[in-house]
Amino acid sequence: MEQLVGSPDVSIEACRQGERGALDAFFRAELPSLTRLVGRLVGPSGDVDELVELTVVAAIRAFPRFRGEASPRRWLASIAVQILQRELRRPERRRRVAFELVPGEALVDRAPLPDRAADSRAQVRRLYALLDRLAPKKRIPFVLHVFEGRPVDEVAAIMNASIVATKSRIFWARRSLLASARKDRTLRELFEAEVVR
Amino acid sequence: MTDACFRVSRLLERRASGLSEAERLVLERHLAACAGCREDSTLLRNLAELSLHAAESSQLAVPSERLLARAFVRATSDAPEQSLLEHAFAPRSPYALAFGFALLLACALGGAWLRHGRAAPLADAAEHNLSMVVAGTVSIGGRTLALGAVVPEHSKLSVAAQSELALAHARVRTEEATSLAWSEADSCVELADGAVNVSVDPKPKRPFAVKTPLFRVDVLGTEFHVDARSVSVSRGRVRISNAVGVEVAVLDAGQRWRASDALAQNAPPVGTADAVGGDSDVAEPAPTVARTVTAAESLALARHALASGDVSSARHAIDLALHAHPRMDEQAEAQMLLGDAARIAGNPDLSTSEYLQVFTRFRNLPLAETALFSAARVQAHAGHNARADQLFSSYLAAYPRGQFHAQALEHVNARASEKP
Numbered sequence: 001m002e003q004l005v006g007s008p009d010v011s012i013e014a015c016r017q018g019e020r021g022a023l024d025a026f027f028r029a030e031l032p033s034l035t036r037l038v039g040r041l042v043g044p045s046g047d048v049d050e051l052v053e054l055t056v057v058a059a060i061r062a063f064p065r066f067r068g069e070a071s072p073r074r075w076l077a078s079i080a081v082q083i084l085q086r087e088l089r090r091p092e093r094r095r096r097v098a099f100e101l102v103p104g105e106a107l108v109d110r111a112p113l114p115d116r117a118a119d120s121r122a123q124v125r126r127l128y129a130l131l132d133r134l135a136p137k138k139r140i141p142f143v144l145h146v147f148e149g150r151p152v153d154e155v156a157a158i159m160n161a162s163i164v165a166t167k168s169r170i171f172w173a174r175r176s177l178l179a180s181a182r183k184d185r186t187l188r189e190l191f192e193a194e195v196v197r
Numbered sequence: 198m199t200d201a202c203f204r205v206s207r208l209l210e211r212r213a214s215g216l217s218e219a220e221r222l223v224l225e226r227h228l229a230a231c232a233g234c235r236e237d238s239t240l241l242r243n244l245a246e247l248s249l250h251a252a253e254s255s256q257l258a259v260p261s262e263r264l265l266a267r268a269f270v271r272a273t274s275d276a277p278e279q280s281l282l283e284h285a286f287a288p289r290s291p292y293a294l295a296f297g298f299a300l301l302l303a304c305a306l307g308g309a310w311l312r313h314g315r316a317a318p319l320a321d322a323a324e325h326n327l328s329m330v331v332a333g334t335v336s337i338g339g340r341t342l343a344l345g346a347v348v349p350e351h352s353k354l355s356v357a358a359q360s361e362l363a364l365a366h367a368r369v370r371t372e373e374a375t376s377l378a379w380s381e382a383d384s385c386v387e388l389a390d391g392a393v394n395v396s397v398d399p400k401p402k403r404p405f406a407v408k409t410p411l412f413r414v415d416v417l418g419t420e421f422h423v424d425a426r427s428v429s430v431s432r433g434r435v436r437i438s439n440a441v442g443v444e445v446a447v448l449d450a451g452q453r454w455r456a457s458d459a460l461a462q463n464a465p466p467v468g469t470a471d472a473v474g475g476d477s478d479v480a481e482p483a484p485t486v487a488r489t490v491t492a493a494e495s496l497a498l499a500r501h502a503l504a505s506g507d508v509s510s511a512r513h514a515i516d517l518a519l520h521a522h523p524r525m526d527e528q529a530e531a532q533m534l535l536g537d538a539a540r541i542a543g544n545p546d547l548s549t550s551e552y553l554q555v556f557t558r559f560r561n562l563p564l565a566e567t568a569l570f571s572a573a574r575v576q577a578h579a580g581h582n583a584r585a586d587q588l589f590s591s592y593l594a595a596y597p598r599g600q601f602h603a604q605a606l607e608h609v610n611a612r613a614s615e616k617p
Contacts, residue, residue, distance in 0.1 A: 024265060024600070031261050039255020040248055048255050049504035053268050060272035120250065127247045146241065147248040149213030170210055178237055181244065190243035 012072070015063050023063070027056055030076055037077055041084055041143055043128030044121070051087060055080040070157065078158040081140055088136040126186040133180065134173050141166050142173035201227055205234050209241055259503070259537060260574065262601060266567055328381060333360020333371070350381050353389070367397040367405050372422075392424035397433075412445065413438050419450075429453035439517065443498055492523035492531070499534050508542045529559040533568055536575075545579035548572075549588075566592075570601040577608060586612055 014022035031052070038051045058079050066075060131139050137159070144155045145166075156166040181187045205227045208220055216224065228235045257264055328348040334357040335342045337349065348354070348362060356375045361368060365384045369377075375391025385406040386393065397405045397416050407414045407423045414423055419433025428437055430448045437446045437454060446454045495518035502511035511534065518531045536551030552575065555568035573588035589605045596602065 020269070023269075027265055027268075028261060031257070031264075035255050035257055036252045040252035043248075043251045044254070047501075047504070049257055049259060049264065050501060052257065053264055053271070056265065056268035057272045060268065120247070124247050124251050127244055128251065143248065146210050146213060147245045149215070151214050152211075171207070174206070174210055174241070177244070178240060181240055187240075187244075190240050190247075 012066070012068055016066060018060075018063065023060060026072070027059075030073060031056075033073065034076060034080060037148075038080055038084070040148060041081075041140060042088075043131065044124060047087065051080065051083055054083045054087075058083060074154065074158065078160070081144075081158050085136045085140065088132075088139070122186050123190065126184055127181075130177055130180045130184065130187075134176060137161075138169040138173035138176075142170050142177070145170050146174060202231060202234055205231070206237065209234075209238055212241075213245060259500075260571065262570065262604075263567055266563075266600065270563075328364045328379060329362070331361040331363050331368070333357050335360055335362065348379050351378055353378055356391070365405065366403060367395055370394045370396075388423060388425065390425065392422065394420070394422045396420045411439070413442075421448075427453060427455045443494060443514070443517070492518040492521040492527045495521060496523075496527060496530055496534065499531075499538075503534065503537055503541060506541060508538050511538050525559065526562055526564070529555050529562050529564045529568075532558070533564060533571075536568070536571065540575055545575045545581070548575050549584075566596050566599050566601070569595060570599070570605065573605065573608075582612065 011022060015026050034055060035048060035052055038048050038055070042048060042051065055076065059076055062079065066072070070078070131143070134142070141155045141159055141161075144150045144158065145152055150158075152163055152166055152170070155170075156163045159166060161169075181190070205224055208216060208224045211220075212224070228238055259267075330342050330344055330346050330348065332344065335346075335348070336355045337352050342348070348364065354377055356362070356371045356377060358371055358373045358375075361370045362379075363369075364379055364386060365381065367384075369386060371391060371393055373391050375393060376389040377391070377393070378387040378389070379385075380387065383406065384404060385408055386395075388407055388409045393407065395405070395407060395416070397419055405416050407416075409423065409425050411426065412428075414421065414428055414435050414437050416433070416435045419435055420431040421433075421435055422429045422431070428435065428448060430450050430452055432450050434447065434449050436444060437448065438444045448454055495514045499511045499514035499518065502508075502514055515531050515534050515538070518527065523531060532551055532555045536548045536555065539545075539548035539551055549572045552568040552572035556565045556572065559565050559568075569588065569592045573585050573592055576582075576588055577585035586609065589608050592599065592605045593602065593609065599605070
C-alpha cells in the first residue's frame with residue numbers, strides 16, 4: 001500500500017477515501033511544517049491560524065483528487081499558496097497590514113522586551129511590510145526560492161506558473177525589495193553586518 | 198550594473214537553494230571585488246534570516262487538535278472551498294477583460310467630469326490640508342487657541358458649543374460643549390464627549406473618521422452628526438463599525454443609527470429599519486441598509502484576535518457574540534474561546550474552568566469532548582499534575598473511543614510510570 005512520505009503509518013488511499021483517522025494522522029504530522037511555511041510567507045500578521053485552517057479544510061476536500069504525482073507535502077504547500085494568494089489580494093488584509101505598521105499597535109510591542117529582541121521584531125515587521133507591497137505572484141515565489149531555498153522548478157510547480165515566468169518574478173521581487181530595504185531606516189543596519197541570533 | 202553583477206545577482210537568488218562549487222567560487226570572487234553586490238548579498242542574507250525568525254516563531258494560537266477538529270467540521274459543512282479556488286484562478290475571457298476595462302475607463306472619465314463641474318465647499322481646507330480653528334472657542338488644558346491657530350494632534354481639546362474646526366478635508370461643528378482629539382495621520386476625530394456635525398469634502402477622495410468609545414464612523418464625502426451613542430446622516434453615506442472593527446451598519450442620507458441598539462443587541466434583525474424619529478436634522482428614513490453583526494461573525498473575529506494574541510479584543514468580540522442571540526453551538530464555541538483567551542492570558546485555572554463549563558453545559562455537543570481534553574491539557578502544561586491526571590482519567594472514562602484517546606492514555610501511562 002502506498003505510504004505518505006514522513007508519515008509511515010498513514011496510507012494515501014485511506015486519506016483519499018476520507019478516513020478520519022488517516023487524515024487526522026496525516027495533518028497532525030504535517031501541521032508543524034505547514035505552520036512554519038505559512039508563517040514564513042505571511043510573517044507576524046496573526047493570520048497563520050486562519051490560513052492553516054483554510055488550507056487543511058481545502059486539503060481535506062481535495063484529497064480524493066490527489067493523484068500522488070507530487071509529494072503530499074508539496075501538494076499541501078501548493079494548496080497553502082493558493083489560499084494565501086487569495087487572502088493577500090483581499091483589501092481588508094492590506095488595510096490590516098498597514099494598520100500593523102503603526103508602532104505600538106501590536107500586542108507584542110507592549111510587552112517589555114530586551115532592546116535587541118525588540119529591534120529584531122521591528123525589523124521582521126518592516127520586512128513583511130515591504131513584502132506586502134509586492135504583488136502576491138512575485139512575493140510568494142521570491143520567499144519560497146530566495147528565503148526558503150526551494151528550487152525554481154518546485155516553486156514554479158507550486159505556483160502553477162512556467163519556470164521562465166517564475167524566474168522573472170523572483171528577479172523583479174528581489175530588485176524591488178532590496179531597493180525598498182535600502183531606503184528603510186529600520187532595516188538600514190542589515191547592510192552592515194550579518195545578523196547574529 | 199555590469200553583466201557580471203547581473204549574473205551574480207541571479208546567483209544570490211539561488212544561493213539558498215544551493216550553488217555548485219564553480220558558481221560559489223564565481224560568487225565569492227565577485228563579492229570580494231564589488232562593494233554594491235557585497236552589500237546586496239549581506240542584506241539578502243540578513244533578510245532571509247529575519248524571515249526564518251518569523252517562520253520559527255510562528256505558532257498556532259489554538260491547539261492543533263482544536264484546529265483539526267474545526268477544520269473537519271468546516272470541510273464537511275461549509276460551501277466547497279475548491280470551487281472558490283477554481284473560480285479565482287479560472288482563465289478570464291479576453292472579451293470580459295476588455296469590457297471591464299472599458300467600463301472602468303468610462304467610470305473614471307465620468308467621475309472626473311462630475312468632480313470638475315461641482316463646487317468644492319471646503320476647497321481651502323481640503324486643498325491646503327489645514328487643520329485649524331475656524332470659529333468659536335477651543336482650548337487645550339485651559340489655554341485657549343486663537344482663531345486660525347493650528348489644531349495640535351493627539352491633544353485633548355475642549356471645544357465650546359457652536360465652534361468650528363477645519364480638520365484636513367472636513368469641517369467639524371459642535372452643537373454643545375465637546376471634548377475631542379484629532380489625529381492628522383489617519384484623519385480621525387476621537388470624540389470623548391459631546392456631539393459634532395461633520396461635513397466632509399469628497400474631492401480629496403481620502404477617508405475621514407470619527408471614533409467614539411463605542412463605535413467608529415468611516416466616511417467619504419458626506420454630512421453627518423455624531424454623538425457618543427448615535428449617528429445620523431444628512432448627505433452621502435457612512436459606514437459604522439464597532440470598537441473591534443466589525444461593520445455594524447451602513448447608513449444612507451436620512452438614516453439614523455443608535456449604538457445602544459446594536460451593542461445591547463436590541464437592534465432589529467438583519468435587513469430591517471432602525472428608524473429613530475423626532476430629530477429635525479433627519480429626513481424620513483429610507484429603506485434601511487443597517488445590519489447587525491452576527492454571532493458567527495463576532496466569533497470569527499474573536500478567533501482572529503486570539504490568533505494575533507490580542508486577548509482584550511477577543512474578549513470584546515466574544516461578548517458581542519454572546520449578546521447576538523447565539524445558537525447552542527455558537528454559545529459553546531464562545532465559551533471555548535473564553536477558555537482559550539484565559540489560556541493565552543496565562544491564567545490556566547480560569548481557562549480550565551471555562552473549558553469545564555463547556556463540557557458540563559454542552560455535554561451533547563462534539564465540542565464538549567475537545568473542551569474536557571483541553572482542560573486536562575491546560576492543567577498538565579501548568580504543572581498541576583494531580584488535577585491533570587484526574588481530568589485525563591475523566592476524559593478516558595467519558596470518551597473511551599474519543600479522538601484524543603491516544604494522547605490522554607499516553608499522559609496517564611507516563612504519569613503511572615513516573616510513580617514509584
